[in-house]
Amino acid sequence: MSTTTETTEREQAAFARVELARHPERPRAHQVIDGVFSDWHELRGDRRFGDDRAVIAGPALLHGRTVMVIGQEKGTDPMTRAVHNFGMPHPEGYRKARRLMRQAEKFGMPVVCLIDTPAAYAGVGAEERGQAWAIADSLLCMLTLRTPTVSVVLSEGGSGGALALAVADRVLALENAVYTVAPPETCAAILYRDAGQRARAAAALRPGVDTAYGIGLVDELIPEPEPGAHAHPGVAIAAIGGAISRHLDELCATPVDELVRRRAARYRAAGG
Protein backbone atom coordinates (compact mmCIF):
# COMPACT_ATOMS: atom_id res chain seq x y z
CA MET A 1 0.00 0.00 0.00
CA SER A 2 1.38 3.39 -0.92
CA THR A 3 2.31 6.02 1.66
CA THR A 4 -0.25 8.38 0.19
CA THR A 5 -3.09 5.92 0.77
CA GLU A 6 -1.92 5.26 4.33
CA THR A 7 -1.82 8.96 5.06
CA THR A 8 -5.29 9.37 3.68
CA GLU A 9 -6.59 6.54 5.84
CA ARG A 10 -5.00 8.06 8.90
CA GLU A 11 -6.57 11.41 8.06
CA GLN A 12 -9.94 9.83 7.50
CA ALA A 13 -9.73 8.04 10.82
CA ALA A 14 -8.80 11.28 12.56
CA PHE A 15 -11.67 13.16 11.01
CA ALA A 16 -14.07 10.30 11.77
CA ARG A 17 -13.31 11.00 15.44
CA VAL A 18 -14.34 14.61 14.95
CA GLU A 19 -17.53 13.50 13.21
CA LEU A 20 -18.32 11.08 16.03
CA ALA A 21 -17.93 13.92 18.53
CA ARG A 22 -20.27 15.99 16.37
CA HIS A 23 -22.92 13.26 16.17
CA PRO A 24 -26.26 15.06 16.48
CA GLU A 25 -27.65 12.50 18.92
CA ARG A 26 -24.95 12.82 21.54
CA PRO A 27 -26.29 14.08 24.86
CA ARG A 28 -26.60 17.85 24.94
CA ALA A 29 -26.20 20.09 27.98
CA HIS A 30 -29.93 20.35 28.67
CA GLN A 31 -30.25 16.56 28.65
CA VAL A 32 -27.36 16.21 31.08
CA ILE A 33 -28.97 18.84 33.32
CA ASP A 34 -32.31 16.98 33.22
CA GLY A 35 -30.70 13.61 33.83
CA VAL A 36 -28.15 14.47 36.51
CA PHE A 37 -29.61 17.37 38.51
CA SER A 38 -33.01 18.12 39.99
CA ASP A 39 -34.92 21.36 40.57
CA TRP A 40 -32.93 23.25 37.94
CA HIS A 41 -34.10 26.82 37.56
CA GLU A 42 -32.79 28.56 34.49
CA LEU A 43 -31.53 32.10 35.08
CA ARG A 44 -31.11 34.27 32.05
CA GLY A 45 -29.34 37.38 30.88
CA ASP A 46 -25.98 39.06 31.43
CA ARG A 47 -27.55 42.22 32.95
CA ARG A 48 -25.67 44.27 30.36
CA PHE A 49 -26.92 43.62 26.87
CA GLY A 50 -28.94 40.46 26.41
CA ASP A 51 -29.40 36.77 26.94
CA ASP A 52 -27.26 34.38 24.95
CA ARG A 53 -29.09 31.12 24.35
CA ALA A 54 -25.86 29.29 23.47
CA VAL A 55 -25.22 29.23 27.22
CA ILE A 56 -27.89 27.98 29.61
CA ALA A 57 -27.37 28.32 33.34
CA GLY A 58 -28.96 28.20 36.75
CA PRO A 59 -28.87 26.57 40.19
CA ALA A 60 -29.91 22.95 40.66
CA LEU A 61 -29.65 20.16 43.19
CA LEU A 62 -27.24 17.25 43.03
CA HIS A 63 -27.70 14.76 45.88
CA GLY A 64 -29.06 17.49 48.12
CA ARG A 65 -26.25 19.93 47.32
CA THR A 66 -27.01 23.14 45.43
CA VAL A 67 -24.69 23.63 42.48
CA MET A 68 -24.57 26.32 39.79
CA VAL A 69 -24.79 24.59 36.42
CA ILE A 70 -23.58 26.42 33.31
CA GLY A 71 -23.84 24.64 29.97
CA GLN A 72 -23.07 25.35 26.35
CA GLU A 73 -26.13 24.15 24.48
CA LYS A 74 -26.09 23.10 20.84
CA GLY A 75 -29.75 22.17 20.47
CA THR A 76 -31.20 18.90 19.22
CA ASP A 77 -33.14 19.71 16.03
CA PRO A 78 -32.93 22.36 13.31
CA MET A 79 -35.10 24.81 15.24
CA THR A 80 -33.41 24.50 18.62
CA ARG A 81 -29.99 24.42 16.99
CA ALA A 82 -30.74 27.82 15.45
CA VAL A 83 -32.13 29.15 18.76
CA HIS A 84 -28.96 28.09 20.57
CA ASN A 85 -26.70 29.30 17.74
CA PHE A 86 -25.19 25.80 17.36
CA GLY A 87 -23.56 26.18 20.76
CA MET A 88 -21.43 29.14 19.72
CA PRO A 89 -21.64 31.76 22.48
CA HIS A 90 -21.60 35.51 22.05
CA PRO A 91 -19.91 37.68 24.71
CA GLU A 92 -23.22 37.78 26.62
CA GLY A 93 -22.99 34.02 27.17
CA TYR A 94 -19.62 34.35 28.90
CA ARG A 95 -20.82 37.37 30.86
CA LYS A 96 -23.91 35.50 32.04
CA ALA A 97 -21.66 32.61 33.06
CA ARG A 98 -19.38 34.98 34.96
CA ARG A 99 -22.31 36.64 36.71
CA LEU A 100 -23.58 33.30 37.93
CA MET A 101 -20.13 32.01 38.88
CA ARG A 102 -19.69 35.05 41.13
CA GLN A 103 -23.13 34.36 42.55
CA ALA A 104 -22.17 30.74 43.21
CA GLU A 105 -19.05 31.95 45.02
CA LYS A 106 -21.16 34.27 47.16
CA PHE A 107 -23.45 31.45 48.27
CA GLY A 108 -20.75 28.80 48.51
CA MET A 109 -22.20 26.70 45.68
CA PRO A 110 -19.87 24.57 43.56
CA VAL A 111 -19.92 25.35 39.82
CA VAL A 112 -20.39 22.70 37.13
CA CYS A 113 -19.70 23.74 33.52
CA LEU A 114 -20.79 21.59 30.58
CA ILE A 115 -18.62 22.27 27.53
CA ASP A 116 -20.08 21.72 24.07
CA THR A 117 -19.04 24.28 21.48
CA PRO A 118 -17.18 24.24 18.18
CA ALA A 119 -15.88 27.73 19.05
CA ALA A 120 -16.97 31.10 20.37
CA TYR A 121 -19.09 32.82 17.74
CA ALA A 122 -17.19 34.77 15.08
CA GLY A 123 -19.43 37.65 14.02
CA VAL A 124 -19.62 41.41 13.78
CA GLY A 125 -21.79 41.85 16.90
CA ALA A 126 -19.65 39.47 18.94
CA GLU A 127 -16.55 41.50 18.06
CA GLU A 128 -18.25 44.86 18.67
CA ARG A 129 -19.27 43.74 22.13
CA GLY A 130 -15.86 42.37 23.04
CA GLN A 131 -15.76 38.61 22.49
CA ALA A 132 -12.06 38.49 23.41
CA TRP A 133 -12.68 40.62 26.51
CA ALA A 134 -15.52 38.36 27.67
CA ILE A 135 -13.38 35.22 27.28
CA ALA A 136 -10.36 36.80 28.97
CA ASP A 137 -12.54 37.88 31.92
CA SER A 138 -14.05 34.43 32.18
CA LEU A 139 -10.56 32.86 32.35
CA LEU A 140 -9.51 35.17 35.20
CA CYS A 141 -12.82 34.64 36.98
CA MET A 142 -12.54 30.84 36.88
CA LEU A 143 -8.89 30.89 37.93
CA THR A 144 -9.58 32.91 41.06
CA LEU A 145 -13.11 31.72 41.94
CA ARG A 146 -13.35 30.79 45.61
CA THR A 147 -15.61 27.78 45.22
CA PRO A 148 -15.09 24.27 43.80
CA THR A 149 -15.40 23.95 40.02
CA VAL A 150 -15.86 20.97 37.71
CA SER A 151 -16.03 21.20 33.90
CA VAL A 152 -17.12 18.37 31.63
CA VAL A 153 -16.34 18.32 27.91
CA LEU A 154 -19.44 16.63 26.52
CA SER A 155 -18.72 16.48 22.80
CA GLU A 156 -16.82 19.38 21.31
CA GLY A 157 -14.47 21.71 23.15
CA GLY A 158 -13.26 24.20 20.59
CA SER A 159 -10.92 27.16 21.07
CA GLY A 160 -10.88 29.83 23.74
CA GLY A 161 -14.64 29.59 23.53
CA ALA A 162 -14.41 26.25 25.35
CA LEU A 163 -11.42 27.05 27.57
CA ALA A 164 -13.25 30.10 28.96
CA LEU A 165 -15.50 27.69 30.89
CA ALA A 166 -12.95 24.92 31.38
CA VAL A 167 -10.26 26.27 33.72
CA ALA A 168 -11.76 24.28 36.57
CA ASP A 169 -10.44 22.33 39.56
CA ARG A 170 -11.37 19.15 37.72
CA VAL A 171 -11.87 18.78 33.99
CA LEU A 172 -13.64 15.63 32.83
CA ALA A 173 -14.43 14.59 29.28
CA LEU A 174 -16.51 11.96 27.57
CA GLU A 175 -14.00 9.65 25.90
CA ASN A 176 -15.18 10.30 22.34
CA ALA A 177 -15.22 14.08 22.73
CA VAL A 178 -12.70 16.37 21.02
CA TYR A 179 -10.87 19.29 22.62
CA THR A 180 -9.00 21.51 20.20
CA VAL A 181 -7.26 24.83 19.80
CA ALA A 182 -9.71 25.58 16.98
CA PRO A 183 -12.11 23.52 14.86
CA PRO A 184 -10.22 21.43 12.26
CA GLU A 185 -11.70 23.58 9.47
CA THR A 186 -10.22 26.73 11.01
CA CYS A 187 -6.88 25.04 11.68
CA ALA A 188 -6.76 23.91 8.05
CA ALA A 189 -7.56 27.43 6.85
CA ILE A 190 -4.72 28.84 8.95
CA LEU A 191 -2.11 26.12 8.44
CA TYR A 192 -2.79 25.12 4.83
CA ARG A 193 -4.88 28.10 3.70
CA ASP A 194 -7.61 25.65 2.75
CA ALA A 195 -10.51 24.78 5.08
CA GLY A 196 -11.18 21.75 2.87
CA GLN A 197 -8.07 20.07 4.27
CA ARG A 198 -9.82 19.56 7.60
CA ALA A 199 -9.05 15.84 7.70
CA ARG A 200 -5.35 16.57 7.27
CA ALA A 201 -5.57 19.16 10.07
CA ALA A 202 -7.44 16.69 12.29
CA ALA A 203 -4.71 14.09 11.79
CA ALA A 204 -1.94 16.58 12.53
CA LEU A 205 -3.58 18.18 15.56
CA ARG A 206 -4.83 15.04 17.33
CA PRO A 207 -8.11 16.54 18.48
CA GLY A 208 -9.26 13.64 20.68
CA VAL A 209 -9.59 14.39 24.38
CA ASP A 210 -6.86 11.80 25.05
CA THR A 211 -4.37 14.42 23.79
CA ALA A 212 -5.67 16.97 26.31
CA TYR A 213 -5.59 14.21 28.94
CA GLY A 214 -1.97 13.50 28.02
CA ILE A 215 -0.89 17.08 28.70
CA GLY A 216 -2.90 17.33 31.92
CA LEU A 217 -5.61 19.66 30.68
CA VAL A 218 -8.20 16.93 31.26
CA ASP A 219 -8.15 14.85 34.47
CA GLU A 220 -10.48 12.00 33.68
CA LEU A 221 -11.99 10.40 30.59
CA ILE A 222 -15.55 9.19 31.17
CA PRO A 223 -16.16 5.86 29.35
CA GLU A 224 -18.99 5.81 26.82
CA PRO A 225 -21.19 2.85 25.95
CA GLU A 226 -20.36 1.21 22.59
CA PRO A 227 -20.48 2.48 19.86
CA GLY A 228 -20.74 5.91 21.47
CA ALA A 229 -22.83 8.12 23.74
CA HIS A 230 -25.25 8.84 20.89
CA ALA A 231 -26.45 5.22 20.92
CA HIS A 232 -27.20 5.09 24.66
CA PRO A 233 -27.38 8.67 25.91
CA GLY A 234 -28.98 7.61 29.21
CA VAL A 235 -26.01 5.40 30.07
CA ALA A 236 -23.56 8.19 29.21
CA ILE A 237 -25.51 10.73 31.25
CA ALA A 238 -25.53 8.42 34.28
CA ALA A 239 -21.76 8.04 33.97
CA ILE A 240 -21.35 11.82 33.76
CA GLY A 241 -23.50 12.26 36.87
CA GLY A 242 -21.48 9.71 38.82
CA ALA A 243 -18.19 11.32 37.86
CA ILE A 244 -19.35 14.85 38.73
CA SER A 245 -20.62 13.70 42.15
CA ARG A 246 -17.42 11.87 42.97
CA HIS A 247 -15.23 14.85 42.09
CA LEU A 248 -17.47 17.34 43.89
CA ASP A 249 -17.35 15.21 47.05
CA GLU A 250 -13.56 15.39 46.99
CA LEU A 251 -13.42 19.09 46.16
CA CYS A 252 -16.01 20.10 48.76
CA ALA A 253 -13.92 18.37 51.43
CA THR A 254 -10.90 20.52 50.51
CA PRO A 255 -10.40 24.02 51.99
CA VAL A 256 -11.15 26.64 49.34
CA ASP A 257 -7.75 28.36 49.82
CA GLU A 258 -6.12 25.08 48.93
CA LEU A 259 -8.37 24.66 45.87
CA VAL A 260 -7.47 28.10 44.53
CA ARG A 261 -3.78 27.53 45.19
CA ARG A 262 -3.79 24.15 43.44
CA ARG A 263 -5.80 25.54 40.53
CA ALA A 264 -3.26 28.31 39.95
CA ALA A 265 -0.36 25.87 40.16
CA ARG A 266 -2.05 23.52 37.75
CA TYR A 267 -2.75 26.07 35.03
CA ARG A 268 0.63 27.73 35.60
CA ALA A 269 2.14 24.48 34.33
CA ALA A 270 -0.45 23.89 31.62
CA GLY A 271 0.71 22.69 28.24
CA GLY A 272 4.27 21.74 29.25
Add this chain to the structure above:
Amino acid sequence: MDIDAGGVTARRQAPPRRVQAPGPRLRPVAPTGTVACPACGRRFVFERYKADLNVCTACGHHGRVPAVQRIAQLADSHSTEPLELHVGDRDPLHFDDGVPYVQRVARAREQTGIEEAFAIARAEIAGTPVMLACMDFAFLGGSLGSAAGEMFARACELAVGERRALVAVCTSGGARMQEGIASLAQMARCSVGVASVAEASLPYISVLGDPCFGGVTASFAVQADVILAEPGARIGFAGGRVIEQATHDRLPDGFQTAEFLLAHGMVDTVIDRRQLRATIGALLRLYSGGS
Protein backbone atom coordinates in the same frame (compact mmCIF):
# COMPACT_ATOMS: atom_id res chain seq x y z
CA MET B 1 -10.10 30.73 17.97
CA ASP B 2 -7.33 31.95 15.91
CA ILE B 3 -7.38 33.68 12.73
CA ASP B 4 -5.32 34.89 9.94
CA ALA B 5 -6.02 38.55 10.16
CA GLY B 6 -4.36 39.96 7.14
CA GLY B 7 -2.01 37.06 6.70
CA VAL B 8 -1.29 36.19 10.30
CA THR B 9 -0.08 32.71 9.76
CA ALA B 10 3.04 30.90 10.63
CA ARG B 11 3.36 29.86 7.06
CA ARG B 12 3.26 33.32 5.64
CA GLN B 13 5.68 34.76 8.14
CA ALA B 14 8.83 33.61 6.51
CA PRO B 15 10.51 35.63 5.28
CA PRO B 16 9.42 38.75 7.15
CA ARG B 17 8.58 41.72 4.99
CA ARG B 18 11.49 43.96 5.66
CA VAL B 19 9.76 47.01 4.31
CA GLN B 20 7.31 46.80 7.21
CA ALA B 21 9.46 46.06 10.15
CA PRO B 22 13.19 46.35 9.83
CA GLY B 23 14.58 44.09 12.54
CA PRO B 24 17.65 44.84 14.59
CA ARG B 25 19.53 42.08 12.85
CA LEU B 26 18.27 42.81 9.38
CA ARG B 27 20.20 44.93 7.00
CA PRO B 28 18.41 47.93 5.55
CA VAL B 29 16.83 47.07 2.24
CA ALA B 30 19.72 46.94 -0.18
CA PRO B 31 21.02 48.69 -2.09
CA THR B 32 19.48 52.05 -1.36
CA GLY B 33 19.22 51.73 2.43
CA THR B 34 15.67 52.96 2.37
CA VAL B 35 12.34 51.56 3.46
CA ALA B 36 8.91 52.35 2.10
CA CYS B 37 5.92 53.17 4.29
CA PRO B 38 3.54 50.21 3.77
CA ALA B 39 0.57 52.59 3.69
CA CYS B 40 1.60 55.55 1.51
CA GLY B 41 4.74 54.20 -0.11
CA ARG B 42 6.86 57.20 0.86
CA ARG B 43 10.49 56.15 1.11
CA PHE B 44 12.65 56.84 4.12
CA VAL B 45 16.27 56.26 4.92
CA PHE B 46 16.25 53.18 7.13
CA GLU B 47 17.91 54.84 10.10
CA ARG B 48 15.54 57.81 9.87
CA TYR B 49 12.47 55.54 9.85
CA LYS B 50 13.81 53.66 12.83
CA ALA B 51 14.49 56.93 14.68
CA ASP B 52 10.85 57.84 14.04
CA LEU B 53 9.86 54.55 15.76
CA ASN B 54 8.72 53.06 12.42
CA VAL B 55 6.01 55.70 12.18
CA CYS B 56 5.65 57.32 8.76
CA THR B 57 6.18 61.06 9.11
CA ALA B 58 4.21 61.62 5.92
CA CYS B 59 0.96 59.73 6.67
CA GLY B 60 1.27 58.70 10.32
CA HIS B 61 1.08 54.97 9.56
CA HIS B 62 2.45 52.89 12.41
CA GLY B 63 4.68 50.14 11.02
CA ARG B 64 5.46 46.94 12.85
CA VAL B 65 8.26 46.99 15.40
CA PRO B 66 10.47 44.04 16.31
CA ALA B 67 10.37 43.18 20.02
CA VAL B 68 13.97 44.16 20.72
CA GLN B 69 13.43 47.54 19.08
CA ARG B 70 10.22 47.95 21.15
CA ILE B 71 12.16 47.53 24.35
CA ALA B 72 14.66 50.16 23.20
CA GLN B 73 11.82 52.52 22.30
CA LEU B 74 10.07 52.23 25.66
CA ALA B 75 12.82 51.78 28.24
CA ASP B 76 14.95 54.55 29.71
CA SER B 77 18.37 54.40 28.12
CA HIS B 78 20.90 52.29 30.01
CA SER B 79 18.15 50.84 32.23
CA THR B 80 17.51 47.74 30.16
CA GLU B 81 18.55 44.29 31.21
CA PRO B 82 17.32 41.69 28.73
CA LEU B 83 16.33 38.43 30.37
CA GLU B 84 17.60 35.25 28.81
CA LEU B 85 14.81 32.88 29.75
CA HIS B 86 15.79 29.48 28.49
CA VAL B 87 12.50 27.76 28.09
CA GLY B 88 13.55 24.98 25.74
CA ASP B 89 11.98 23.62 22.60
CA ARG B 90 8.51 22.14 22.48
CA ASP B 91 6.89 20.12 19.75
CA PRO B 92 4.12 18.17 21.45
CA LEU B 93 2.53 16.99 18.19
CA HIS B 94 5.76 16.40 16.22
CA PHE B 95 4.14 18.71 13.76
CA ASP B 96 5.27 18.64 10.15
CA ASP B 97 3.39 20.29 7.30
CA GLY B 98 6.21 19.89 4.81
CA VAL B 99 8.66 21.80 6.97
CA PRO B 100 9.06 20.32 10.49
CA TYR B 101 7.81 22.70 13.17
CA VAL B 102 11.14 22.69 15.00
CA GLN B 103 12.77 23.90 11.79
CA ARG B 104 10.27 26.73 11.48
CA VAL B 105 11.07 27.79 15.03
CA ALA B 106 14.80 27.63 14.32
CA ARG B 107 14.33 29.74 11.21
CA ALA B 108 12.26 32.29 13.14
CA ARG B 109 15.05 32.53 15.70
CA GLU B 110 17.58 33.24 12.99
CA GLN B 111 15.41 35.84 11.34
CA THR B 112 14.39 37.71 14.48
CA GLY B 113 17.41 37.19 16.71
CA ILE B 114 15.18 36.28 19.66
CA GLU B 115 14.40 32.96 21.33
CA GLU B 116 10.63 33.00 21.07
CA ALA B 117 7.69 35.26 20.28
CA PHE B 118 8.45 37.34 23.40
CA ALA B 119 11.45 39.46 24.31
CA ILE B 120 11.52 40.13 28.05
CA ALA B 121 13.55 42.76 29.86
CA ARG B 122 13.92 44.39 33.23
CA ALA B 123 13.85 48.10 32.62
CA GLU B 124 12.75 51.48 33.85
CA ILE B 125 10.19 53.61 32.09
CA ALA B 126 10.49 57.27 33.07
CA GLY B 127 12.16 56.09 36.26
CA THR B 128 9.60 53.45 37.27
CA PRO B 129 10.92 49.88 37.43
CA VAL B 130 9.01 47.56 35.12
CA MET B 131 9.07 44.10 33.65
CA LEU B 132 8.68 44.56 29.91
CA ALA B 133 7.28 41.71 27.83
CA CYS B 134 7.17 42.53 24.13
CA MET B 135 5.83 40.25 21.42
CA ASP B 136 7.41 40.02 18.00
CA PHE B 137 5.05 39.51 15.09
CA ALA B 138 7.93 38.43 12.88
CA PHE B 139 8.37 35.35 15.10
CA LEU B 140 5.84 32.93 13.55
CA GLY B 141 3.16 35.60 13.55
CA GLY B 142 3.69 36.33 17.23
CA SER B 143 1.84 33.10 17.87
CA LEU B 144 1.48 31.87 21.43
CA GLY B 145 3.06 28.49 21.98
CA SER B 146 4.00 26.89 25.27
CA ALA B 147 7.53 28.33 25.30
CA ALA B 148 6.18 31.86 24.81
CA GLY B 149 3.50 31.21 27.43
CA GLU B 150 6.16 30.06 29.87
CA MET B 151 8.19 33.23 29.19
CA PHE B 152 5.22 35.48 29.88
CA ALA B 153 4.32 33.59 33.07
CA ARG B 154 7.92 33.88 34.31
CA ALA B 155 7.96 37.58 33.50
CA CYS B 156 4.86 37.97 35.69
CA GLU B 157 6.44 36.02 38.54
CA LEU B 158 9.63 38.07 38.34
CA ALA B 159 7.55 41.26 38.34
CA VAL B 160 5.82 40.08 41.53
CA GLY B 161 9.09 38.98 43.15
CA GLU B 162 10.84 42.27 42.37
CA ARG B 163 7.77 44.48 42.90
CA ARG B 164 7.84 45.80 39.34
CA ALA B 165 4.93 46.94 37.23
CA LEU B 166 4.16 44.77 34.21
CA VAL B 167 4.12 46.31 30.74
CA ALA B 168 3.25 44.05 27.79
CA VAL B 169 3.27 44.95 24.11
CA CYS B 170 0.98 42.50 22.34
CA THR B 171 0.98 41.70 18.64
CA SER B 172 -0.02 38.22 17.58
CA GLY B 173 -2.15 36.12 15.28
CA GLY B 174 -3.25 34.05 18.29
CA ALA B 175 -2.53 30.52 19.41
CA ARG B 176 0.23 28.56 17.69
CA MET B 177 -1.72 25.95 15.76
CA GLN B 178 1.33 23.69 15.39
CA GLU B 179 1.22 22.95 19.12
CA GLY B 180 -2.48 22.09 19.10
CA ILE B 181 -4.25 21.90 22.44
CA ALA B 182 -1.03 22.77 24.33
CA SER B 183 -1.12 26.22 22.75
CA LEU B 184 -4.73 26.70 23.89
CA ALA B 185 -3.61 25.96 27.44
CA GLN B 186 -1.26 28.98 27.26
CA MET B 187 -4.22 31.31 27.55
CA ALA B 188 -4.79 29.84 31.01
CA ARG B 189 -1.09 29.85 31.89
CA CYS B 190 -0.68 33.52 30.96
CA SER B 191 -3.87 34.38 32.85
CA VAL B 192 -2.37 32.80 35.98
CA GLY B 193 0.56 35.18 35.54
CA VAL B 194 -1.73 38.20 35.22
CA ALA B 195 -3.72 37.05 38.26
CA SER B 196 -0.54 36.91 40.34
CA VAL B 197 0.41 40.45 39.29
CA ALA B 198 -3.09 41.64 40.19
CA GLU B 199 -2.97 39.78 43.51
CA ALA B 200 0.25 41.67 44.34
CA SER B 201 -1.50 44.99 43.53
CA LEU B 202 1.08 45.78 40.88
CA PRO B 203 -0.09 47.77 37.86
CA TYR B 204 -0.28 46.04 34.49
CA ILE B 205 -0.35 48.13 31.33
CA SER B 206 -0.95 46.48 27.99
CA VAL B 207 -0.21 47.99 24.58
CA LEU B 208 -2.05 46.46 21.63
CA GLY B 209 -0.16 46.72 18.36
CA ASP B 210 -1.08 45.66 14.85
CA PRO B 211 -2.31 43.00 14.61
CA CYS B 212 -3.58 41.38 17.79
CA PHE B 213 -6.04 38.50 17.54
CA GLY B 214 -7.22 35.15 18.83
CA GLY B 215 -6.05 33.63 22.06
CA VAL B 216 -3.66 36.47 22.84
CA THR B 217 -6.39 39.11 22.71
CA ALA B 218 -8.73 36.72 24.54
CA SER B 219 -6.35 36.41 27.48
CA PHE B 220 -3.48 38.51 28.84
CA ALA B 221 -3.62 41.28 26.22
CA VAL B 222 -6.92 42.60 27.58
CA GLN B 223 -6.57 41.56 31.24
CA ALA B 224 -4.55 44.69 31.97
CA ASP B 225 -5.50 47.57 34.28
CA VAL B 226 -4.94 49.98 31.41
CA ILE B 227 -5.23 49.01 27.74
CA LEU B 228 -3.54 51.27 25.19
CA ALA B 229 -3.89 50.69 21.45
CA GLU B 230 -1.80 52.02 18.59
CA PRO B 231 -3.52 54.01 15.82
CA GLY B 232 -4.95 51.85 13.08
CA ALA B 233 -4.03 48.60 14.81
CA ARG B 234 -6.38 45.72 13.96
CA ILE B 235 -7.48 44.01 17.14
CA GLY B 236 -10.09 41.36 17.81
CA PHE B 237 -10.90 37.74 18.46
CA ALA B 238 -11.77 36.33 15.04
CA GLY B 239 -10.30 37.95 11.94
CA GLY B 240 -12.47 40.14 9.75
CA ARG B 241 -12.04 37.94 6.69
CA VAL B 242 -13.01 34.83 8.63
CA ILE B 243 -16.14 36.61 9.87
CA GLU B 244 -17.05 37.84 6.41
CA GLN B 245 -16.70 34.35 4.95
CA ALA B 246 -18.58 32.62 7.76
CA THR B 247 -21.47 35.03 8.19
CA HIS B 248 -21.65 36.90 4.86
CA ASP B 249 -22.19 40.03 6.97
CA ARG B 250 -20.89 43.29 5.61
CA LEU B 251 -18.16 44.53 7.91
CA PRO B 252 -18.69 48.04 9.28
CA ASP B 253 -16.22 50.76 8.29
CA GLY B 254 -13.10 50.64 10.42
CA PHE B 255 -14.17 47.28 11.89
CA GLN B 256 -11.73 45.97 14.52
CA THR B 257 -9.43 48.97 14.34
CA ALA B 258 -8.10 50.53 17.53
CA GLU B 259 -10.37 53.55 16.95
CA PHE B 260 -13.40 51.26 16.50
CA LEU B 261 -12.60 49.50 19.77
CA LEU B 262 -12.18 52.81 21.57
CA ALA B 263 -15.64 53.84 20.38
CA HIS B 264 -17.02 50.52 21.67
CA GLY B 265 -15.45 50.94 25.10
CA MET B 266 -12.89 48.17 24.75
CA VAL B 267 -9.65 50.14 25.15
CA ASP B 268 -8.70 53.11 27.32
CA THR B 269 -7.03 55.19 24.66
CA VAL B 270 -5.55 55.15 21.20
CA ILE B 271 -2.07 56.55 21.46
CA ASP B 272 0.50 57.66 18.91
CA ARG B 273 3.66 55.62 19.30
CA ARG B 274 5.70 58.79 19.65
CA GLN B 275 3.78 59.53 22.86
CA LEU B 276 3.71 55.97 24.10
CA ARG B 277 6.75 56.03 26.38
CA ALA B 278 5.76 59.30 28.06
CA THR B 279 2.16 58.10 28.51
CA ILE B 280 3.18 54.79 30.07
CA GLY B 281 5.63 56.65 32.30
CA ALA B 282 2.92 59.05 33.49
CA LEU B 283 0.45 56.23 34.09
CA LEU B 284 3.00 54.22 36.05
CA ARG B 285 3.66 57.22 38.30
CA LEU B 286 -0.08 57.56 38.94
CA TYR B 287 -0.48 53.87 39.70
CA SER B 288 2.56 53.87 41.96
CA GLY B 289 0.98 56.42 44.27
CA GLY B 290 2.34 59.52 42.59
CA SER B 291 5.76 59.29 44.22
